[in-house]
Amino acid sequence: MLELYPETLIPVEWHSSGFTPGGSDFDIPAYSTRAALYNVGGIPHTQWNGTESTVGGFPNGNWQAFIGDFTNIYNGMVGNDTPYEIEINGYAGNTVNYDVTVSMDSDMSNSNQKVDIFLVEDNIWSYWSGASSYHNARNVAREWLASENMTINTSGQNETFSGSFNYNDNWNSDSLQIIAIVQNYSTKQVYQASIVNINDMDPDIDDDGILNNLDNCLESWNPGQEDEDGDLIGDVCDPCNNLVFSLGNSNGDTDVDGNPLVDIMDVLTLADYLAFDVQDNICQEPTLNINQDNHINIVDVINLVQQILNGG
């Protein structure tokens, strides 16, 4: 099926110690964790986008008998609308560094939503004693690199998950691929997947001469890496200048010299937030926790009023 749908079908091949080519190193500890997610018992078992499974069959490895069922499941899933897009970039040097960026074009709750990142090796020619034949093993799982909670949930947001790994002498580096998925761990549904050969990753996606893992604006050209407020987010992509949206200055206004202006208007803004859950802009909320106790409440109003009366 991979030959039929190379762009839209992304498998990871998991091997238990009892079902793997003789003398191979295909069985990895992560198999048990991944199999437990779906209560995998008997082999063979395929799990499609986390929600549909085919179990059993394949006498003498005759999986071709199931191509019709597989194709029906695939056709029912491919091309469906999803709020997520996944990009995988990075650099394959002595160590492989990767950046998986998930972006959203519509809203979806992030409750139980995770990003899983796998390392696979494609096209491993191996002998299967059970089928008495050689087989080209595709996308054999080599490492489960990461499983991270997603924090974004709104159209227009994006989030990047970065990491690295070292090569193993047993792997063919030309065939290594990184697969990233967005999966809900409550429903098990997979909402999106992406795959890239490690040698095809873009190490500098905005072409500003700064490698992705060192760039403070991943997708905005900023060779100077200017960061006026020192929050490690470059000025060209930083929606909030923390020098302006400082503690108490919730409306972001400044005096003639450009200094933050904390006054009665900020008290009103804080009151609106508490009373009506009104937020005028995305930079506002961190400025409202006046006493820095991680709770925004009436105590912060009192503290802000005192701050203003004291001339601060």
Place this chain on the structure above:
Amino acid sequence: MKFCSIIILFSFSFGQSLDQLDLNLKKLNSVLETASRSSQKVFVDDFTGLL
């Protein structure tokens, strides 16, 4: 009076045309937004080795 009636009738007709144009533009916008939505790939956890 007749002149006022004509003016009112003309304004009403013209207003309806604008409403229809606005409705069509909104429909077109919705279609374009839907068309640009991300398209899902199919991910398979293959516990077989034979896909």
